[in-house]
Amino acid sequence: MSDNNLAQKQTIAGASSLAIITASIIYWAFQVHNCYEMLLLAYG
Amino acid sequence: MELLPFFEWLETSLLGQAAKSYGGLYAMFQSAHLLAMALLGGCVLITDLRIMNIAMTDTPARAVVDGAHKWFKVGLIIILATGVFMLAGVATKCYHNAAYWAKMAALFSGILFVFLVKQPLLKYDLEQIKPWVLKSVGISSLLIWFTVAAAGRWIGFS
Numbered sequence: 001m002s003d004n005n006l007a008q009k010q011t012i013a014g015a016s017s018l019a020i021i022t023a024s025i026i027y028w029a030f031q032v033h034n035c036y037e038m039l040l041l042a043y044g
Numbered sequence: 045m046e047l048l049p050f051f052e053w054l055e056t057s058l059l060g061q062a063a064k065s066y067g068g069l070y071a072m073f074q075s076a077h078l079l080a081m082a083l084l085g086g087c088v089l090i091t092d093l094r095i096m097n098i099a100m101t102d103t104p105a106r107a108v109v110d111g112a113h114k115w116f117k118v119g120l121i122i123i124l125a126t127g128v129f130m131l132a133g134v135a136t137k138c139y140h141n142a143a144y145w146a147k148m149a150a151l152f153s154g155i156l157f158v159f160l161v162k163q164p165l166l167k168y169d170l171e172q173i174k175p176w177v178l179k180s181v182g183i184s185s186l187l188i189w190f191t192v193a194a195a196g197r198w199i200g201f202s
Binding site: 006009010012013014016017018020021024027028 | 146153157161162164165168172173174176177180181183184187188191
């Protein structure tokens with residue numbers, strides 16, 4: 001398997017991983033924020 | 045595309061009726077689903093921690109990656125098969141459940157990531173792959189499957 005193929009696959013893997021990490025952080029931050037707001041409403 | 049008719053059909057199908065009517069059968073499928081999740085989760089954890097050089101560093105990474113991937117596929121097939129049966133019993137409830145769609149989105153992303161990105165990359169000599177790429181692949185894989193598991197549990201509480 002050539003170095004060019006490896007370089008291309010590393011670029012794809014790096015880019016998609018960073019996209020997944022960013023999306024996960026945003027999603028879970030949003031969920032934790034929602035939970036925090038609900039607890040504030042319930043208990044002040 | 046409207047998916048609700050499909051979910052309604054699934055719930056009224058033979059599969060849906062069996063899942064609704066026979067609690068023991070549903071429990072058996074759910075147990076198999078949970079065991080397959082443990083198998084899949086174990087394979088994901090051990091592969092990702094190994095490629096990030098955190099766990100099993102005394103075992104060759106190639107042996108861990110290849111060995112775990114075989115069992116990952118077994119776990120995934122069982123999860124999908126038992127998941128369809130479990131969905132059939134509560135299909136319309138799941139259709140209106142945001143956590144269910146979050147789980148499906150994460151599961152679909154996880155499957156695509158494993159078979160189109162992670163495994164094609166890990167076929168190469170791991171020594172040749174840049175460490176930051178291996179670390180980011182490991183972290184993102186853990187995050188995806190964490191989201192699948194967490195959203196799956198969330199379905200039962202929402």
